[in-house]
Amino acid sequence: MINAMLPQSKDQVVNKNTLHHYLPVRNRGNEFRWESVIGLVMKMALRMSAEKYDYETFVIDSKAYLAGKLGEEKFWSVLENMYFKHRDILNVSPEFHLFNAQKGQYTKSEERVAALFAQLLQDHNLPEFETRLNFLEKDILSLFKSKINDDHGTLTKEYPYIPFIADNFQRDFTFLARRPHYLLAEIKHFLTFYAFLYCAQLALCIDDWSTGLPPAPKPLFFIMDTEKASAERTHIKRDGFKSFQNSTVKLFPILSMLENLQPDEDFVWPLWKLYSELDKSPNYEEVVNRLKVYSQAFKEQRELNSVLTNSNELSDVIQDLMTLALEQFESLKTTRGEINDKYMREVQGQFGKHFIQTRGRAGRVLVLSQDYLILLTNLVVGENERMQLHDLTDGFKSRGVFFDKQSEQALINFYERIGNIERMSDSGDAVYVRKTV
Structure with a gap:
């Protein structure tokens, strides 16, 4: 089981590295707003969408809905200023953040960042929010819930790359969900923190694949x-920022190589999981031979110097591919080297x-x-x-x-x-x- 479309000669190898999974940055165009990301994360977590219900209509409906309860026009103007004019209603209950997950409200970059959290969230269900609201807020929320739709089409197709981060993210998100006001106050900090932890541990764990087991937390000192x-604090100097920075150089090369190796299916695997599955394949010899042919073709197309193994062990052949992936980016004087350097700076700049x-x-x-x-x-x-x-x-x-x-x-x-x-x-x-x- 391996991508049946793997090139078998250097003329078939595309002279371009692409990345679509596991890393939420590209070499440019990575600016994003957390408000939109929060909206998309809520959409995924709640399995709900306000796509067909725009904010302006919601304000009109709220005015009509509350008219009979308020009795006087002047009370509406007070509520409008309090909740709707500046979209402060979004801070009343987490569900209202679905308004930031409508088409036109987010960019491709924000979609990529949200996909990171989709990978961490998987199919985990949050408990229903039990937000403490006054009677008017309850009415407004009830109206909103009656207008939104179920949405189960945003679940990720990516197997978690760092399962210990995913497990803790799900547990911690649930803790916050049981305290909706605290969730609203801390959701940006929460997602900012986990985005960095994910990127940092991904960098540290990226070449920890040869056991075929999920990676464990790597020391990262704050x-x-x-x-x-x-400067005398050894852990801070050796296993802090420096360790993170040195590891980010591997992210784009290895992940872009991983793109080429994915099976021709609708689900994406991290390298450690892919190795584990291939190692158990009933077509083990065919898999190894196909990868060896691809390694040679890739080396020739990129004009690389690494000596490839003669081994018929899957681990050795995959190690060859990862060595080639890194070698093509080694020189900053080349276009590829410059691109990899941009990826490193974008990871640190956007999330660190x-x-x-x-x-x-x-x-x-x-x-x-x-x-x-x-x-x-x-x-x-x-x-x-x-x-x-x-x-x-x-x-x-x-x-x-x-x-x-x-x-x-x-x-x-x-x-x-x-x-x-x-x-x-x-x-x-x-x-x-x-x-x-």
Whole structure:
């Protein structure tokens, strides 16, 4: 089982690398608005669409619907200014964000970013929002719900590349959904954070495929924004921004090669999953031979120098392909090298700008602001009332966020300042952290 359309000679190999899956950026045109992305994510999460119900009609319907309840025209003008004139109704309940997911309200770039979250969400169902509303807001929401439609056509066809990120995203989204007002307040932070965690862990895990198993969280060290970053902090220097930056160079080459290897089906697999499936194929020898022929054709077309293996092991042949994929981009003096460099800068610029700072001699480091730290803490504590500090930091790591010992002490000091920590004794093992919602 392998793409039956794989070229078998250098003349058939297209002299162009394309990317359609798993990475939400291209080498240009990546600007996006979170408002539109949030709308698209809500559309996918709720399996609902307001595509046939525009905002202007909704305002007219709301006025007519409430006229009998209000009695006087002047009350409508108050409500219009309060809820509708500046679209403040979108902050009343999450469902109203469907207005930002209508055609003409979003761009291709925003659609790509939303597809990232579709991959993380998969077919997970959120609990129904139980938003605390006043009686007028309940009436307006009821009217809106009566006008929108079921929509099951936006589910992803991509198998999760980083399952541990997908699992935590689903769990954390559910936690927020059970607290709709907190969800509305934090949805942008939540999606911004997960977009970066996904891109960072994707970069770190991209060549971790040879076991055929889902990747585990790779160390990625952050500091708090109130901390000083000294060059002597080994983890921060070696396994922080530098590790992330060095890994992003592999994203476009490997993912664009993966595009060529996808089976001729309607579902897209990450490299580790593709390898696992091919390794179990009843046509193993045919798969290996086809890939070896393609490797040689690709090498000749790109005029590359790598020595290909004579092995008949699938892992060796796929490694050849990944080596070729990277080799074609090695020189920044070539067009391909320039394009790959743009991809690297776009990933860091579009998704890392809230988490990357320059700190003097320490250079660029990964930073978590207090707002993101409180959100992350609440998500990890989840439905528990409190959580032991050690278990809390384990929850951070499971999402791809690591702190060194110095940062962990700064973390305790921060929790003490905001008053959500309990010390059962002087022992660090007896430190508990409460959520703030």
